[in-house]
Amino acid sequence: xxxxxxxxxKNLFLETFGCQMNVNDSEKIAGILKGxxxxxxxxxxxxxxxxxxxxxxxxxxxRKVYGHLGRYKALKKRNGxxxxxxxxxxxxxxxxxxxxxxPFVDIVFGTHNLHLLPEMVRAAESGxxxxxxxxxxxxxxxxxxxxxxxxxxxTAFVTIMQGCDNFCSYCIVPYVRGREISRRPxxxxxxxxxxxxxxxxxxxxxGQNVNSYGLKIAGYPNFPELIQKIADVxxxxxxxxxxxxxxxxxxxxxxxxxQLPKLCSHMHLPAQSGSDAVLAxxxxxxxxxxxxxxxxxxxxxxPDIQITGDIIVGFPGESEDDFEQTLSLMQEVGYADLFxxxxxxxxxxxxxxxxxxxxxxxxxARLARLHALQSDMALERNESFVGTLQGVLxxxxxxxxxxxxxRTSGNRIVTFAGEGSLVGxxxxxxxxxxxxxxxxxxxxxx
Ligand code: SAH
Ligand code: SF4
Ligand code: F3S
Numbered sequence: 001x002x003x004x005x006x007x008x009x010k011n012l013f014l015e016t017f018g019c020q021m022n023v024n025d026s027e028k029i030a031g032i033l034k035g036x037x038x039x040x041x042x043x044x045x046x047x048x049x050x051x052x053x054x055x056x057x058x059x060x061x062x063r064k065v066y067g068h069l070g071r072y073k074a075l076k077k078r079n080g081x082x083x084x085x086x087x088x089x090x091x092x093x094x095x096x097x098x099x100x101x102x103p104f105v106d107i108v109f110g111t112h113n114l115h116l117l118p119e120m121v122r123a124a125e126s127g128x129x130x131x132x133x134x135x136x137x138x139x140x141x142x143x144x145x146x147x148x149x150x151x152x153x154x155t156a157f158v159t160i161m162q163g164c165d166n167f168c169s170y171c172i173v174p175y176v177r178g179r180e181i182s183r184r185p186x187x188x189x190x191x192x193x194x195x196x197x198x199x200x201x202x203x204x205x206x207g208q209n210v211n212s213y214g215l216k217i218a219g220y221p222n223f224p225e226l227i228q229k230i231a232d233v234x235x236x237x238x239x240x241x242x243x244x245x246x247x248x249x250x251x252x253x254x255x256x257x258x259q260l261p262k263l264c265s266h267m268h269l270p271a272q273s274g275s276d277a278v279l280a281x282x283x284x285x286x287x288x289x290x291x292x293x294x295x296x297x298x299x300x301x302x303p304d305i306q307i308t309g310d311i312i313v314g315f316p317g318e319s320e321d322d323f324e325q326t327l328s329l330m331q332e333v334g335y336a337d338l339f340x341x342x343x344x345x346x347x348x349x350x351x352x353x354x355x356x357x358x359x360x361x362x363x364x365a366r367l368a369r370l371h372a373l374q375s376d377m378a379l380e381r382n383e384s385f386v387g388t389l390q391g392v393l394x395x396x397x398x399x400x401x402x403x404x405x406x407r408t409s410g411n412r413i414v415t416f417a418g419e420g421s422l423v424g425x426x427x428x429x430x431x432x433x434x435x436x437x438x439x440x441x442x443x444x445x446x
Pocket of ligand 2: 164165167168171173174209245
């Protein structure tokens with residue numbers, strides 16, 4: 001049995017799947033376990049504790065978790081004292097079933113249960129298996145938002161909301177993350193002040209649907225008001241956010257893009273489909289036209305705004321005509337980046353009852369057509385930056401040797417020859433070449 005100690009003499013290997021929300025949770029998990037004497041390491045072979053923070057948004061993400069668990073099972077055969085924990089959305093969805101399917105797992109903790117980790121890990125150190133996946137009511141959850149982990153970087157993600165109340169018909173997130181809740185504004189601001197003191201210059205606000213921040217709690221600022229307060233924090237030069245739900249994108253938020261220079265010229269605004277019939281079946285709460293009107297308003301408020309999005313291909317009942325409407329929507333919007341997924345049937349969701357009308361090959365063929373169009377458009381868009389001067393917040397050394405990298409306000413990654421003293425500064429970079437996902441530039445001298 002291991003002794004309790006706060007010396008960091010035990011090894012934690014943490015593997016994260018899924019969205020930024022999970023990445024952020026993993027930082028918090030690492031922070032919580034540091035208090036129990038675990039330092040994070042890169043090699044699972046040396047671990048005393050392995051934690052998988054999982055995603056179940058599509059069946060493939062879920063299968064991947066079981067694949068990786070197989071590897072840790074083999075490690076446990078060699079090191080009988082290895083503790084294996086599974087958290088995140090698959091843990092939430094599967095609960096006890098996970099222990100039945102993978103009896104070598106020791107700890108299963110759900111998305112509302114990070115605060116129970118110390119107690120669960122201690123129990124596992126004494127050989128006891130535990131599952132904690134109960135949802136906690138909103139009142140209590142407000143007190144349980146774990147603080148952000150420490151950061152050495154110049155950019156940081158800050159969770160402002162958890163859960164989702166939208167119940168899009170295809171989506172498992174509301175079932176595995178629970179009801180939507182907005183974090184207390186004073187706690188958000190306190191965290192951002194602390195991050196600013198540590199050298200952070202850019203904040204990305206995180207939530208499944210940030211546009212509805214504060215709307216359900218009396219006395220809270222709404223999202224545009226919150227952005228304003230954050231932009232006023234000394235040392236914060238840039239504010240971003242993700243994700244926006246089109247139905248809740250208010251004219252007040254659009255106005256922020258006209259009024260607030262610290263708000264970056266980027267909006268991730270998933271349309272999911274360009275067809276009204278599919279949007280209705282998805283229960284998205286907006287039509288194609290309503291979406292396009294909002295995109296136009298954003299472009300008017302901030303002419304250089306870069307719009308990115310998500311699209312689901314092969315939703316049950318999607319006809320060739322529906323799909324072509326998605327392609328035409330892409331052309332009208334001109335997405336800077338587009339994340340596209342083949343529809344995946346998820347347990348508990350409304351769409352799981354719908355008749356799946358297409359073969360695997362048909363869905364793949366549509367996805368390939370979408371990719372071809374998007375690659376052409378993304379390259380063309382990036383090429384349009386060549387010759388322009390862009391303000392780039394320098395984040396660090398690029399993987400390519402002597403180059404440094406940062407991002408434009410529009411969230412385009414730029415590499416250029418620079419030096420370490422520029423990290424944390426916003427510098428003017430002249431764009432000289434464009435690839436589909438990357439811009440190459442040189443520092444503007446003088
Ligand atoms: N809250 C965010 C996104 C959450 S999930 C939003 O509403 O935009 C991220 C993306 O995964 C979604 O935008 C959607 O495009 C995709 N997605 C969600 N469920 C899916 C499913 N069952 N099959 C395929 N893609 C899915
Ligand atoms: Fe899922 Fe829709 Fe909520 Fe996004 S808004 S997390 S797609 S239910
Ligand atoms: Fe996946 Fe859960 Fe995020 S299902 S996308 S990790 S909220």
